[in-house]
Amino acid sequence: MSDSEMSEFASIVERIERGEVPMKNIERELICPICKELFTHPLILPCQHSVCHKCVKELLLPNHDDSFSTDAGSESSNPGSPRSRVPSPSMEKLDRLVRSASLRRSFGGRGSISSPGWRRSSVTPRVTTFPCPGCQHDIDLGERGISMLFRNFTLESIVERYRQAARAAVAIMCNACKPPVQEATKSCMDCKASFCNECFKMNHPWGTPRAQHEYVGPTTNFRPKVLMCPEHEMEKVNMYCEVCRRPVCHLCKLGGSHANHKVTSMSSAYKILKEKLSKSIHYLISKEDQVRTQISELDVLIRHTEENGQLAERRANEHFERLFETLQERRTEMLRSIEQCRSLRVERLRAQVEEYQGMLENSGLVGYAQEVLKETDQSCFVQTAKLLHVRIQKATESLKTFQPAATPSFEEFVLDTSKEEVLLKELSFSGVPEPPVIDLSRCRVYNEGLIHWRLSEDSLPTDHHIVEFRKLGSEDEEEESRWSASERIYGCSTVVSDLSRDSRYAFRVKSCRNAAFSPCSPEVTFHTPPAPVFGFLFNEKCGFSAERLQLSKRRDSVESVAGMSFLLGAERVQTGSYICLDYIIGDTGISQGRHYWAFRVEPDSYMVKVGVVSDSKLTEWFHNPRDTSSPRYDHDSGHDSGSEDACFEVSQPFTLVTVGMGRLFVPKASAGAASGDQGRVLPVPQRIGVCLDYDAGRVFFYDADTMRCLYERQVDCSGTMYPAFGLLGGGAVHLEEFITAKRLSYM
Numbered sequence: 165m166s167d168s169e170m171s172e173f174a175s176i177v178e179r180i181e182r183g184e185v186p187m188k189n190i191e192r193e194l195i196c197p198i199c200k201e202l203f204t205h206p207l208i209l210p211c212q213h214s215v216c217h218k219c220v221k222e223l224l225l226p227n228h229d230d231s232f233s234t235d236a237g238s239e240s241s242n243p244g245s246p247r248s249r250v251p252s253p254s255m256e257k258l259d260r261l262v263r264s265a266s267l268r269r270s271f272g273g274r275g276s277i278s279s280p281g282w283r284r285s286s287v288t289p290r291v292t293t294f295p296c297p298g299c300q301h302d303i304d305l306g307e308r309g310i311s312m313l314f315r316n317f318t319l320e321s322i323v324e325r326y327r328q329a330a331r332a333a334v335a336i337m338c339n340a341c342k343p344p345v346q347e348a349t350k351s352c353m354d355c356k357a358s359f360c361n362e363c364f365k366m367n368h369p370w371g372t373p374r375a376q377h378e379y380v381g382p383t384t385n386f387r388p389k390v391l392m393c394p395e396h397e398m399e400k401v402n403m404y405c406e407v408c409r410r411p412v413c414h415l416c417k418l419g420g421s422h423a424n425h426k427v428t429s430m431s432s433a434y435k436i437l438k439e440k441l442s443k444s445i446h447y448l449i450s451k452e453d454q455v456r457t458q459i460s461e462l463d464v465l466i467r468h469t470e471e472n473g474q475l476a477e478r479r480a481n482e483h484f485e486r487l488f489e490t491l492q493e494r495r496t497e498m499l500r501s502i503e504q505c506r507s508l509r510v511e512r513l514r515a516q517v518e519e520y521q522g523m524l525e526n527s528g529l530v531g532y533a534q535e536v537l538k539e540t541d542q543s544c545f546v547q548t549a550k551l552l553h554v555r556i557q558k559a560t561e562s563l564k565t566f567q568p569a570a571t572p573s574f575e576e577f578v579l580d581t582s583k584e585e586v587l588l589k590e591l592s593f594s595g596v597p598e599p600p601v602i603d604l605s606r607c608r609v610y611n612e613g614l615i616h617w618r619l620s621e622d623s624l625p626t627d628h629h630i631v632e633f634r635k636l637g638s639e640d641e642e643e644e645s646r647w648s649a650s651e652r653i654y655g656c657s658t659v660v661s662d663l664s665r666d667s668r669y670a671f672r673v674k675s676c677r678n679a680a681f682s683p684c685s686p687e688v689t690f691h692t693p694p695a696p697v698f699g700f701l702f703n704e705k706c707g708f709s710a711e712r713l714q715l716s717k718r719r720d721s722v723e724s725v726a727g728m729s730f731l732l733g734a735e736r737v738q739t740g741s742y743i744c745l746d747y748i749i750g751d752t753g754i755s756q757g758r759h760y761w762a763f764r765v766e767p768d769s770y771m772v773k774v775g776v777v778s779d780s781k782l783t784e785w786f787h788n789p790r791d792t793s794s795p796r797y798d799h800d801s802g803h804d805s806g807s808e809d810a811c812f813e814v815s816q817p818f819t820l821v822t823v824g825m826g827r828l829f830v831p832k833a834s835a836g837a838a839s840g841d842q843g844r845v846l847p848v849p850q851r852i853g854v855c856l857d858y859d860a861g862r863v864f865f866y867d868a869d870t871m872r873c874l875y876e877r878q879v880d881c882s883g884t885m886y887p888a889f890g891l892l893g894g895g896a897v898h899l900e901e902f903i904t905a906k907r908l909s910y911m
Contacts, residue, residue, distance in 0.1 A: 194323050197297035198223070203323050207313040212409065213298035214316045221310060223294050312394050314410065324385035336382040338363050348382040356386040395420060404433035502577050509570035516569040519559070529559060590678045597675045598623040599683040606657075608900060609669065609690035610697040610760070613660040617673045617685065626675040626682075628652040633660055636668040636689065652676075666694040666871075691871035694864070695855050698759035700750035700887060701899070706782065709746045713891065720899045722748055724769075724891035745773065745890035749782065753884035754858050761887060762853040762868040762900040769895025771824035776856050776863050776879060777888040778817035817880045819863050820888065823848050824895070830875045846874060851900070856885060868900075 196203050198219040205217040293304045305312060335347045340363040348358035352368070354377040359367060368374040393399045393413035401411035407425040416422045428436075448455070521528055533552055539545040598620045606616035615631055631650040650658060663669060668691050675682040701719040702708075708715070714723045724746060754776075765772050822829040830844045851868035856879075864876040879885075889897050 194319070194326055202327070203316075203319060206316040206319050206323075207310065208316045208410070209296055209303050209313065210408070210410075211296050211299055211301050211303065213296050214319055215297065217310070217315070220294075220313075314391070314394060317391070320385060324383060327384075336384060340367060350379045351381065351383045351386070353378045353380060353386055358382050358384075402430050403427045404430055498577065498579075502574065505574070505577075509572070512569035519562070529555060587679065596624075596680045597626050597677045597682045599685045600629065600656075600673045600675055602671060602673060602685055602688045604688060607671075607688070607690065609663065610693055610762075611663055611665060612697075613663055613669065613671070613690065613692075614657065614901070615660060615671055615673070616657045618656060619675070623675075624677055626677050628654050629656070629673055629675050630681075631658055631660065631671065631673050632684070633669055633671045635664060636670055663692050665692055665696065667692050693760040693762075693853060693855065693866075693868075693871065695758035695760040695857075698752070698754065698761045698856075698887075700752040700761065702889075703749050703751035703886075706749055708748050712746045713748060715748075719751075721896065722889065722891070723896040724894055745771075745892050747888060747890045749777065749889070750887035753779065753886050754856055755884050756858050758855065758857045758859075760853060760855045762851050764851050764898045764900070765823045765848065766896040766898075767826055767848070769824055769891075770893035771822060771891070772895045772897060773820040773822055773888075773890035774852060774897070775820035775854065775865075775888055776818065776885050777820075778880065778883040778885055780883050781817045782886070817882065818888065819877055819879045820890065821865055821875060823852070828852075828874065831877070849874075854887065856881075858885060 194202055196206070196216045196219055197213070198215055201216075203214065203216055206214040207217050207220055208214055293302055295301065296303050336351075336358050337345045338348045338360040339357040340359055346360040346362075349361050350364050351358040352364070354374075355367070364379070368377055368379075391401050391411060393401050393411075393416065396413050396415045399413035399415055401413050403412050403414065403417060404410070405412045405416075405422045405425050405427050408422065411430065412420070412422050412427060417425075417427050518528075533556060536545065536548050536552055539548065600617040600619050600623075603616040603618050606614075608614045613633070617629070619626070629652075631653060632647045633650075634647045635645045637645075650660065660671075668689055670687045670689050672684040672687045674684045702715055702722050704710075704715055704719065712725060714725055716722070763774070765774070819831075821831060826848055828846045828848045830846065849867040849869060853866035853868035853871070855864040855866065857863070858881050861878055861881045862876060863879045865874045866872065867874060891897070
């Protein structure tokens with residue numbers, strides 16, 4: 165730090181040491197997390213949090229009297245002080261702590277609820293373990309219980325200063341005066357009493373041991389002059405354990421629980437911790453403007469949260485009101501339909517009842533017919549009986565085939581709302597899951613896209629996921645296609661089919677939980693290859709050297725290793741330029757069309773050649789006799805002599821580029837090209853793509869992640885072309901999963 169910063173830092177430290185920090189601003193740091201009152205005799209827990217002695221005592225032994233209740237330094241001795249009577253924590257608060265610890269043990273895999281630390285006897289309560297109310301970590305006090313804990317005298321002094329600031333108008337009176345009692349001017353830390361000037365002189369005469377007592381300004385907080393070890397009560401603490409982060413005595417280090425721990429002297433720990441704390445305070449004070457800015461931002465967020473919460477409430481009310489209105493409309497319509505149907509059916513049944521009542525003797529139709537039979541005039545009888553007989557016949561047929569005019573059942577009005585009830589019950593109001601994140605390292609996009617994503621650790625459980633994708637327009641095309649959505653996906657990966665070649669696609673994912681969708685993940689863009697994927701595996705039967713190449717069981721990876729022939733020819737290697745590549749090709753050839761494949765070369769590979777080769781060149785490479793251990797052997801099959809890189813003015817039946825030591829070496833374009841090699845050396849991509857246009861006789865090399873063309877050239881496609889790889893001096897090649905998947909499915 166500069167001189168000005170040092171002086172500013174020193175002034176800040178002096179202000180802190182003089183107690184000039186405004187006490188009213190630190191009240192929340194002085195509140196016990198259990199009783200929610202100012203600390204009274206705070207104890208330091210092993211996790212470095214503090215709690216009141218009485219709170220811990222009542223938590224461990226709820227029926228035990230607090231030994232500090234009659235302490236001369238307690239606040240009960242001064243009834244005029246604010247919050248002088250610190251209430252004990254209610255059993256409701258303590259039970260809440262017990263329940264929270266039990267739940268954490270049940271769900272966190274740290275033990276059952278019936279753990280011995282929480283078992284209480286009906287006669288003698290015995291609790292040795294409890295959760296820290298600050299960090300919820302389990303605190304095990306062991307057999308010594310509270311006696312193993314230090315009192316936090318520093319915090320106790322700060323609380324006392326806070327109380328004094330709060331009751332500045334209330335004076336501390338002399339404890340030795342006879343009435344009338346005078347106001348105290350000093351407090352003796354050895355006598356643990358306050359005195360006025362006269363009483364202090366009388367009780368501390370010159371020439372006596374009392375004259376050597378330590379005194380301070382008027383206070384009610386008296387702490388011991390020396391901190392004693394809680395495990396060895398007669399020993400002073402003079403060291404600091406860096407493992408347990410607590411003061412210890414020399415007996416603790418010699419044969420106690422801190423024997424194997426790293427300790428430092430108390431003065432050294434004091435200097436280091438005070439310097440760290442002072443620097444931290446200085447840093448916070450220097451960042452006051454930043455803190456205020458962030459507080460303003462948080463205030464804005466609070467306001468927006470309140471506004472958005474109220475807006476969400478209004479919208480929820482509107483949604484439910486619409487649901488209620490729709491249900492009420494459907495209910496009214498259904499009840500009206502039921503009432504109309506009921507009235508119509510009852511009317512029909514009553515008409516049928518009247519009709520059947522007419523069939524009874526001396527009533528209705530039968531009675532009328534009986535009266536007609538009494539008619540003696542034949543012409544009149546015939547005139548009346550004709551229609552009457554028709555009615556009698558109908559009644560007779562109706563009687564023989566009795567059928568109610570209406571059914572009493574209303575089954576057509578019975579509703580099955582089980583699905584709707586399930587949907588309503590599945591509505592979740594606990595929040596939507598966090599948006600997923602697409603894992604670029606595991607995604608592969610060819611003519612099909614393999615999309616992987618992951619969820620955050622604290623994300624809510626999800627029911628399913630939806631992948632959305634769209635084709636992006638080129639620079640000439642302004643409009644982009646609409647988003648397409650996949651079916652429901654119940655895992656964290658999917659395959660998207662039917663992608664156009666040589667096109668850019670955007671992908672995003674969203675999660676669903678109880679019919680509520682999360683925000684979409686950030687969009688990612690992939691470029692599809694310029695040709696369909698060509699599937700193949702490594703061919704272990706053509707030119708493969710099992711002595712120097714190791715092939716995986718799936719035949720999708722090959723690794724170059726040192727062979728016995730290298731060791732046998734070691735003495736000849738010293739006398740010449742010895743280089744020999746081991747080749748391996750794909751098990752499938754190309755005789756027409758455009759094809760694309762991709763692979764990954766291990767970054768620490770010494771030299772790997774990749775490209776294409778015709779079957780005619782393979783005959784020369786693999787079937788002509790050769791002495792692989794001869795230092796004079798130098799064929800033009802792609803070794804590192806550079807002969808095939810020297811000139812490409814004429815088309816050849818193979819093309820290979822060199823990858824090694826984290827670089828990709830592009831062959832020279834022609835004999836007249838510049839001799840400089842800077843343009844030929846490129847950083848090796850994580851994934852390399854190769855596209856062979858057999859009909860056009862051209863081969864292209866790409867950065868498979870960005871689909872940027874790194875190199876292209878003419879190639880003689882007079883025969884069948886194969887993917888070719890040459891390895892030397894340690895290295896490995898791994899085919900992409902999409903390249904091998906189709907071939908493996910047929911094996």
